[in-house]
Amino acid sequence: MDTKMKIRQYINITNSCNADCEFCCMWSSSKNSTYMSFAEFKKIIDSKENPFELQIEGGEPLLHKDMYSFLQYGVETGRCLKVIILTNGFLLDEHFNKLVEFGKSNNIPIIIKISVNYWLYQIDNEIVKKCKDFYELSKDNPNFDIILNVRLRHGDDWIVDLVEEAGLKEISNIFYLQSYGKYENEKGYSKPVIVQNIDDWFIYACDGTCFGKDLVARSDYEKRRIAE
Numbered sequence: 706m707d708t709k710m711k712i713r714q715y716i717n718i719t720n721s722c723n724a725d726c727e728f729c730c731m732w733s734s735s736k737n738s739t740y741m742s743f744a745e746f747k748k749i750i751d752s753k754e755n756p757f758e759l760q761i762e763g764g765e766p767l768l769h770k771d772m773y774s775f776l777q778y779g780v781e782t783g784r785c786l787k788v789i790i791l792t793n794g795f796l797l798d799e800h801f802n803k804l805v806e807f808g809k810s811n812n813i814p815i816i817i818k819i820s821v822n823y824w825l826y827q828i829d830n831e832i833v834k835k836c837k838d839f840y841e842l843s844k845d846n847p848n849f850d851i852i853l854n855v856r857l858r859h860g861d862d863w864i865v866d867l868v869e870e871a872g873l874k875e876i877s878n879i880f881y882l883q884s885y886g887k888y889e890n891e892k893g894y895s896k897p898v899i900v901q902n903i904d905d906w907f908i909y910a911c912d913g914t915c916f917g918k919d920l921v922a923r924s925d926y927e928k929r930r931i932a933e
């Protein structure tokens with residue numbers, strides 16, 4: 706691969722999650738307990754010489770006790786262009802300031818993508834309000850962005866209304882749920898697609914296995930791992 710090409714590394718750092726969504730595309734749950742080791746993370750980062758965007762996902766990545774060491778290692782390569790963290794937001798209160806500080810002290814752009822859907826709303830009906838609070842706290846920081854990843858079932862227009870009423874539609878990616886993971890047999894939804902704005906990208910399971918661009922294969926693998 707041309708080492709000048711910019712890539713994005715999508716790394717699942719744990720299959721544990723404190724939300725247990727019934728449609729989870731990664732088969733994550735509070736019963737799972739695999740956390741990527743630092744050695745495995747380092748191996749992924751060292752495997753390519755390209756400038757990269759680092760997307761940390763899960764499961765719930767904020768549950769990983771070594772997440773900040775991972776970010777630090779990624780940034781210290783000097784090749785990391787941006788850090789993206791995909792979270793359900795339940796632990797963001799306790800991490801928000803720390804993440805802002807991390808971005809500032811390392812002079813690295815950070816994007817926090819917060820999931821919003823009916824299941825998370827059932828657990829905490831203040832999630833949209835909390836997203837608004839995080840947005841207000843970060844909107845004047847040019848290196849720290851909040852994005853809402855809104856996922857809908859058919860008929861979930863009320864969630865779009867909530868997001869719109871909160872004035873957050875412009876910072877929201879709004880899509881229907883997708884037919885893979887725990888929703889693999891749901892016929893009313895499409896198979897996953899990632900819309901890309903980068904030269905190349907790679908996805909990794911929580912044990913470090915790379916699946917190229919095959920989201921369904923990674924999901925099936927995560928399912929098999931927890932069944933073993």
Ligand code: SF4
Pocket residue numbers: 722723724725726728729730731732733734763764765792793820
């Ligand atoms: S969909 Fe996201 S928030 Fe829900 S269980 Fe899966 S990883 Fe957790």
